[in-house]
Amino acid sequence: MPQRPPRTPRRGGPGDATDARGTAKRTDQPPRERAAGLRRRPAAGAEPNPLPSREELRTFLRAATGRVGKTEISRHFGLSTEQRPALRALIASMKEEGSAAPVGRRTLRASENLPDMAALEVFGTDPDGEPLARPITLDGPGKPLVLMRPERAGQPALAPGDRVLARITRIGPDRYEGRTFKRIGSGAASRILGIYENGFVQPVDRRARADWLIPEEERNGAQDGELVQAEPLRGGADRPYGPKRARIVERLGSMDEPRSVSRLCIAAHGIPEEFSPESIRDAERARGVGPEGRDDLRAIPLVTIDGEDARDFDDAVHAEPDGEGHRVLVAIADVAHYVRPNAPLDRDARARGNSVYFPDRVVPMLPEALSNGWCSLKPDEDRGCLYVEMRFDARGTKTGHRFGRGLMRSAARLTYERVQAARDAGEDAGLAPGHIARLYDAFHALLDARERRGTLDLDLPERRVILDDAGKVLSVAPRARLDSHRLIEEFMVAANVCAAEELERLHQPCMYRVHDRPSDEKLETLRAFLGGFGFNLPASNLVRPRDFAGILERTKDLPESRLISETILRGQSQAQYAPDNIGHFGLALPRYAHFTSPIRRYADLLVHRALIRGLKLGDDGLTDAEAAAMPDTGESITRTERRAALAERDAVDRYLAAFMAHRVGVTFQARVSGVTRFGLFVTVEESGASGIVPMSALPDDQWFHEDAAMRLIGRRTGLTFTLGQEVEVRLAEATPRTGSLTFQLLQGDPRATGTGRPPRGRQRLAGKPAVKGRDRTGRDAHRAEEATGTPGSHRTPRR
Structure with missing residues (x-):
């Protein structure tokens, strides 16, 4: 149904309307139809309303927030039953010329409006860190924006370049909301960036779940240990059994060479590295000024x-x-x-x-x-x-x-x-x-x-x-x-x-350079988190940076100060560039x-x-x-x-994983930096390295995830893990190829060992209650980092 405009106040009594100067004038149009912006229905025996013009009908279809049919059009324009054949002919001609698009058998939409289901490509995020997408099949800078809603539990977050088939809901002029129906690949020609080893390409994307088989005739001379770009073979990506097959299309050098990590990140994120010959020529011709x-x-x-x-x-x-x-x-x-x-x-x-x-x-x-x-x-x-x-x-x-x-x-x-x-x-x-x-x-x-x-001065160490x-x-x-x-x-x-x-x-x-205040949703989450420390935030429309600055000042000497700073940071909107000024929060x-x-x-x-x-x-x-x-x-x-x-963050993560690779089996002091239903994220105190503690690496128990409180609770042991909590972890796996670290939590584990050295059998009591901690916002550590937007040093591009 079309969205009706809000009712406007009237002067005079029932049946009156006002002209542009506010003078009451008489009309026989019923108040409900007049308030909704509908044409006056003709009185019995009067001449029927004329059919809408093509432009009038197009304007109506553009304003409608969903699909509409002949009934909605007739009601809006005050048409009679006898005018239905003429209306059908008008709609048919508009469909033929492309100014209206059919949706199903009986409804239609404006041709420039998106359909209920569309193929989209993610290109970035909005100020709150939610993915933004545009239709794949439309060209030009005027593509309408689609705000993607969060993925279902257990699904990885959408990243730039991801392509999805999504259900679309119109929420405003050229703005839509989308929910993923099915993932359909990546926008970069579905290329796979990975390391070639023994006839397979191991993807460097930590979300990838399997290696790709490279037939011998498709190896393009690749040597073991090389970073390569590969493309799925036709028919190979959809084979029901066995590994997917691909061909190597580009060799990017050995991963044993210096600077290989940055080369990998440049390729993974599609960062332009080579300048055009014309640019090089013009730069070399430059001279000083007088x-x-x-x-x-x-x-x-x-x-x-x-x-x-x-x-x-x-x-x-x-x-x-x-x-x-x-x-x-x-x-x-x-x-x-x-x-x-x-x-x-x-x-x-x-x-x-x-x-x-x-x-x-x-x-x-x-x-x-x-x-x-x-x-x-x-x-x-x-x-x-x-x-x-x-x-x-x-x-x-x-x-x-x-x-x-x-x-x-x-x-x-x-x-x-x-x-x-x-x-x-x-x-x-x-x-x-x-x-x-x-x-x-x-x-x-x-x-x-x-x-x-x-x-808001968040002095978090880089x-x-x-x-x-x-x-x-x-x-x-x-x-x-x-x-x-x-x-x-x-x-x-x-x-x-x-x-x-x-x-x-x-x-x-x-x-x-604009920076909006935190969204109402993030403010409510921050309000709940800070309330656990005894701090209150003003109403959403009254919150100011000094409110957060005061909290940071009062907590700077507390053990939880870093947790509070990180939580406030991740609760902010992302700064961005725009020609329309909204200020810098x-x-x-x-x-x-x-x-x-x-x-x-x-x-x-x-x-x-x-x-x-x-x-x-x-x-x-x-x-x-x-x-x-x-x-x-x-x-x-x-x-x-x-x-x-x-x-830049991916590069640091991969270097950290390489740095930690020779310390597998060593235990570290860490803090819980994310709580999810599939495990914990922890950050090592000495280096800032972050990794996951999967459910399988937690003590044997039945674990309950409290989403609102952001904590895991063990039913039998009584162990509780919350955000910011100090924990002892053992490094179980380090994968420099993806920058991934996997830890085992030692609280409640009888095999726990001392900090900073390989396991030697020192035991601790199983079921010992974990140190009580506090909670903070965010779904997990990586998602939270992507949603940050507080300015840093002017030396980085994020101010």
Whole structure:
């Protein structure tokens, strides 16, 4: 049935309606039909209502949320029984011309509306982490969106590239809800990425359940231990008995070679690695810029501050006193000068969306001749830049800003560690006296403003993988976060806010970085979780970042602080790019745009072009075609950002699995990081490695899964396992090929052994109650990680 619009208030008595000015006017149309927007039914003996035009009928079909038939159409347009033959003829002609589509024998829909059952391909996730899909059979950027509902219990979550046959329900204009009816493969030509071994390809996807047989004539010269791409043989994927068969179509190198893990992740996630010959040519032809038409900043001692292993330096900073406040200058590499709209370099950069960082390599957004060359702010070399000069009062409140296009010369290439050491020792890292102190004075003022604003600052440690020259893992440790990191972050956030404000002032299109508040469902789950610790959240429409920040501050010294931080993080929406501004919830900012990293993020390049256009700083600004395409571009670069995040995390997981492989049989202290009906997920304290404890590895018992409380309870032993609980586990299996770790839980196991060494027979009492823990949100550890969206350091693409 078509969805009726809501009843509107009326003036006057029964049988009255109002005109546009609110004056009551008389009508004989019954109130129910008038409120529903139906045509007035003709009185007895009066002329019948005319048939709807094709456009009127198409408009009605587009607005209908489901299939409709002649009865619904007749009722809506107030047609008589005698008009049914004419209506049938009209419907038949519209079906023939394709403007209406039949659904079954007696109903139809608008041709542009999706049918009740459709083949879809998953391309990304929405801000709440739920899969988004589009129809496979439609072309063009205007494909309607389908929000996929969670999979049935026991089924793996949908991932980008997965294809399904789904039942469709329309929930709004060009928006639908889908439920998986049947999985129909992968969008990447159903290719299998795996390792060839003894005539079989072992898939690297941990969701794959079986190996693929490679007939001898289809091996393409592959050697044991090689990473390969394979395609199912025609008829081989559907054989009822025996292994499925495939042919090898591409050999990607030996898995024993250095950098093989990152090569695997690049192939698995479809990350573009090769630049077009035209892009390489244009990058190699690039040259430096002169001072003409630019502000000369070369006398200002701007410095870059980056990690020790950084090779591209796209931002430089300077600070000095300004009365009782501070003047901060942030200069950013002028990538727009070299990467012109719709040129080969631009097309390649847009397809990548961002650079991707692995422990052993970077897949850059721009060719090396630019990313490490003319667009890198190297010390003592002239470089073009876009800059923003910002002024703050003593409390860190911005009092003004100014953008320009300049020529700069970096005074020094500094590292976070060197700057922090100089600050701690009261030195100046080789710069003029007071230089470092002035940077920190401005930073502390901005930090005060941030704390007053009440931002959500989740300081969760990142894992740093250290490799030797052969690509072997030497160590895995949390990455330190120093005040020098936070200094650069505060300067960059301030510059990004200024960029968004300036584009609004200039009435220019802006690619905002938006971050919505948590969904009502996630807030309710967080409310229940935090209630267990005695904390209350305001109503959903009143919750603010400072509410979470206050909880984090009050729990920072508790043993459960890491669990609480991770739970709050995973309860947030995901940040994304969009030309329509909804603000940035995590940063508590009404407007925010990425401006500071155009070497490695395409969104920043668009913001630079918009500033150049609005401030009339050159002929290489944003084009009308780019402005019109911003909604689609925002979706695209959001997808590439999430693709990069998944690839980077997969690489770390595989390196961790390789690092742990020689420690099979060793016991570790861990925490429960996920509770499901098929087992537990645990995270090892010393390295951050995560893995599964399947039901078969739990003590022998009848286990009950309490979904709401997120815990497992043993009926006979009384053992209870909840989220955040400290446990002792033994590593049972490590599979670097998939990045999977499998553990055995030792609570309640008489074979339990000491921590950190192979089993030696030390026993503990079976049935000893587990330590009481707390619960948190999420279906399992991996699903929860995919749903995060709180900003991190500006050095990563997820801010």
